[in-house]
Amino acid sequence: xxxxIIEGGHRLKGEITPQGAKNEALQVICATLLTSDEVRLTNxxxxxxxxxxxxxxxxxxxxxxxxxxxxxxxxxxxxxLDYLRSEEYLQRCSVLRGSVLTIGPLVGRFGHAVLSKPGGxxxxxxxxxxxxxxxxxxxxxxxxxxENDIFELRAAEGLKGAYMLLDEASVTGTANIIMAAVMAxxxxxxxxxxxxxxxxxxxxxxxxxxANISGIASNRLTIVGVERLHGAQHRLLPDxxxxxxxxxxxxxxxxxxxxxxxxxxxxxxxxxxxxxLGIVIEEQGNDLFIPGNQRxxxxxxxxxxxxxxxxxxxxxxxxxxxxxxxxxxTQAKGSVLIHQKMFESRLFFVDxxxxxxxxIILCDPHRAVVVGHNFEHPLRARRMVSPDIRAGISMLIAAxxxxxxxxxxxxxxIDRGYEHIEDRLNALGAKITRVE
Numbered sequence: 463x464x465x466x467i468i469e470g471g472h473r474l475k476g477e478i479t480p481q482g483a484k485n486e487a488l489q490v491i492c493a494t495l496l497t498s499d500e501v502r503l504t505n506x507x508x509x510x511x512x513x514x515x516x517x518x519x520x521x522x523x524x525x526x527x528x529x530x531x532x533x534x535x536x537x538x539x540x541x542x543l544d545y546l547r548s549e550e551y552l553q554r555c556s557v558l559r560g561s562v563l564t565i566g567p568l569v570g571r572f573g574h575a576v577l578s579k580p581g582g583x584x585x586x587x588x589x590x591x592x593x594x595x596x597x598x599x600x601x602x603x604x605x606x607x608x609e610n611d612i613f614e615l616r617a618a619e620g621l622k623g624a625y626m627l628l629d630e631a632s633v634t635g636t637a638n639i640i641m642a643a644v645m646a647x648x649x650x651x652x653x654x655x656x657x658x659x660x661x662x663x664x665x666x667x668x669x670x671x672x673a674n675i676s677g678i679a680s681n682r683l684t685i686v687g688v689e690r691l692h693g694a695q696h697r698l699l700p701d702x703x704x705x706x707x708x709x710x711x712x713x714x715x716x717x718x719x720x721x722x723x724x725x726x727x728x729x730x731x732x733x734x735x736x737x738x739l740g741i742v743i744e745e746q747g748n749d750l751f752i753p754g755n756q757r758x759x760x761x762x763x764x765x766x767x768x769x770x771x772x773x774x775x776x777x778x779x780x781x782x783x784x785x786x787x788x789x790x791x792t793q794a795k796g797s798v799l800i801h802q803k804m805f806e807s808r809l810f811f812v813d814x815x816x817x818x819x820x821x822i823i824l825c826d827p828h829r830a831v832v833v834g835h836n837f838e839h840p841l842r843a844r845r846m847v848s849p850d851i852r853a854g855i856s857m858l859i860a861a862x863x864x865x866x867x868x869x870x871x872x873x874x875x876i877d878r879g880y881e882h883i884e885d886r887l888n889a890l891g892a893k894i895t896r897v898e
Contacts, residue, residue, distance in 0.1 A: 465871045466884060469893040470843055470864035473717035475754065476890045480705050480724060481507040481881040482532060482698035486660035488560035489637045490667050490696060491515055494524065494536035495567035496641060497671060499693030502535045506698060510878040515560045521551060543568075546576040552612060553578070562593065566638030569602050569615045570645050579611040592628055592635030599624040600639070600646050623648030623687055631656045631681065631775040637664055643685045644673040650685040657681050658776035659699055659728040670694035700725050703782045704880065705750070706732050707855050710786040711887070712752025713741045714793055714863045719890070721750040730777050735787060737761075738769060739794050757837060760796030772801035781805055785856040788812065792820040792841065793863065794834035802828050811853035814846045815860060843868040851879035858883070862892055 482505035491512070494501040506512060508531065516534070520526050522545050525537040545551055546568075555561040556578040568575035594604050594613070600621040605614045623646050628635065636656040641664075643650035655661070657679055665678045671694045674686040705724045712719035713736065726733075726748055733743050733750065740758030744751040760769050773781035781804045788800045792815060802808050809830050812822050818841040821833035843866030848854030854876040861868035870876075873896070876883060884894040 463871065463898070464873050464877070465869055465897050466858065466861075466873050467895040467897060468858065468861040468868045468870065470862055470866055470868060472715070472862070472891050472893050473754065474711060474715050474719055474862075474887065474890040474892055475717040477720040477722055478708055478886060478890060479722040480700040480708065481509070483507070483660055483701040484509060484512060484703070484879050485633070486663050486698050487512045488515055488563055489660060489664045490698065491519065491536065492560075492563040492567055493641055493664060493667060493671075495519070495538045495541070495564065496571050496644065496668075497691040497693060498537070498539035499691075500535050500537045501671070501693050502529070502533070502695045504533045504695070504697045506532045506534055507701065507881045508532065509881050510874065511558065511560055514554070514558050518551075518554055518558065518561060518564070521545065521554070541572065543572060543574055546574070552576070556611070562590065562634055563637060565593065565613070565615055566597065566641035569597060569617055570621060570642035573617040573620060575615045577613045579613070590635075592630055592632040593638045596626055596628065596635060596639035596652070597642055599626045600642055600650065602642070621646035623650040623685070625651045626653065628652065628654040630654075633658060633661060636661055640664065640668070640675070640683065640685065644668055644675070644687065644691065645689070646687040648687055650687070652683045652685070653681065655681050655683045656775060659702070663696070663699060667694060667696040670696065699728055702729055702732060703780065703852070705729060706736070706783040707786055707859070707880075709733070709736050709741065709743060709750065709752055710790045710859055711862070712754075713739075713756055713758060713790050714859055715892070716752050716756075717754035717891070719752045719754070720746070721752070723748055724750055726750070731779055732783060735771060735779050735783065736790070738771065739787065739791055739798065740796075741790070758794050760791065760794045760798050760834065768797065768799060770799040770801055773804050781808065782852050784808065785811065785852040786859065788822075788830060788832055789815065789856045789860050791832040791834055792822070792860070793837050795836040797831060797833045800830045800832060808850070808853070811849055811857065814844060814857060815841070818842050818844050818860060818864060840865045842866060845869045845871070847871045848873055848875040851875055855880060855883070858894075862887075862894075
């Protein structure tokens with residue numbers, strides 16, 4: 463198990479470029495299962511979850527060619543469906559949340575998919591009902607082996623288009639249904655579909671592969687099935703969660719930080735969420751500049767009421783950034799309510815911040831009130847354990863701003879979502895050492 467030793471108090475300055483989007487990578491890599499032709503993807507992040515998914519696809523027969531760093535060609539022309547029932551495959555699925563995105567393309571192209579209950583962050587229940595509801599509406603038969611936690615889908619006579627109204631705008635659920643529907647017979651309408659930029663990117667890739675998807679960027683998608691898909695090329699967007707993480711780092715620890723090539727139009731309300739905490743963010747072309755040594759004051763609403771930040775499906779604020787916003791608020795002037803609506807256990811890491819000296823009232827599993835220190839009382843160094851990707855990066859930001867030397871254990875969780883993070887931050891002036 464790896465740990466970070468972080469010497470706090472160092473100011474970060476310079477330029478940093480966000481990696482390719484993790485959540486988009488998981489979707490478009492699985493989309494390569496839909497054709498026997500070559501699909502070339504660029505700007506793929508070199509992170510644990512993505513690399514594990516690539517190895518999983520190789521195990522079931524996908525040919526993978528590494529052209530250059532972040533530039534990979536996939537060719538799924540010899541899939542071994544028998545391997546899907548193997549103990550090795552099911553075990554690997556059980557520790558990789560992204561494996562759930564294989565079932566849509568597998569049942570869509572081959573009429574058969576098997577999956578063990580997928581792993582991932584320990585942030586409460588992450589139900590899969592939307593995935594199976596949508597695939598069943600398309601005609602797949604669903605079986606669940608409760609004793610072994612194995613899901614199996616079959617569509618012996620092929621899938622047929624259908625109208626469906628999803629009960630939640632699940633991102634991975636929408637992605638799975640889209641990938642299953644592109645080669646289904648007839649027309650599929652998905653209402654209350656997720657519409658975040660990474661779903662849009664998946665749809666654009668599939669259309670370049672020969673799919674017929676309309677309504678992209680809305681919550682109502684229409685998919686006219688085609689007989690086959692062909693190869694294509696696609697470049698991933700920058701990771702909006704990394705961009706938000708770097709905004710937080712620039713505000714708490716920065717001495718003038720430029721975040722390069724962020725694709726501003728695809729960030730939605732993320733910059734404005736940080737601006738509500740009083741953080742100055744300058745747009746310079748397609749870059750963001752975070753001036754250094756900021757004293758930022760939390761806004762109130764127009765009527766003077768208490769500021770609250772809460773997550774919501776796109777175009778609302780992504781839940782993955784609430785942990786970072788919470789940490790940044792600990793040094794703001796003023797108070798803010800952080801309301802985590804979409805997951806059950808994401809705020810439980812705040813006890814470590816409280817031990818570091820942060821003034822936080824955890825009202826319940828979903829709500830925390832943060833009373834900012836206005837940089838008058840720096841956080842204290844502590845030893846911590848990372849429970850998930852976003853809590854881990856939040857702890858890292860807190861440790862970099864703290865007085866003294868902190869230790870974060872289980873940083874493999876951070877590695878799942880952030881590419882060589884200590885090297886990139888050390889290049890800006892941080893002092894982070896990885897130890898085993």
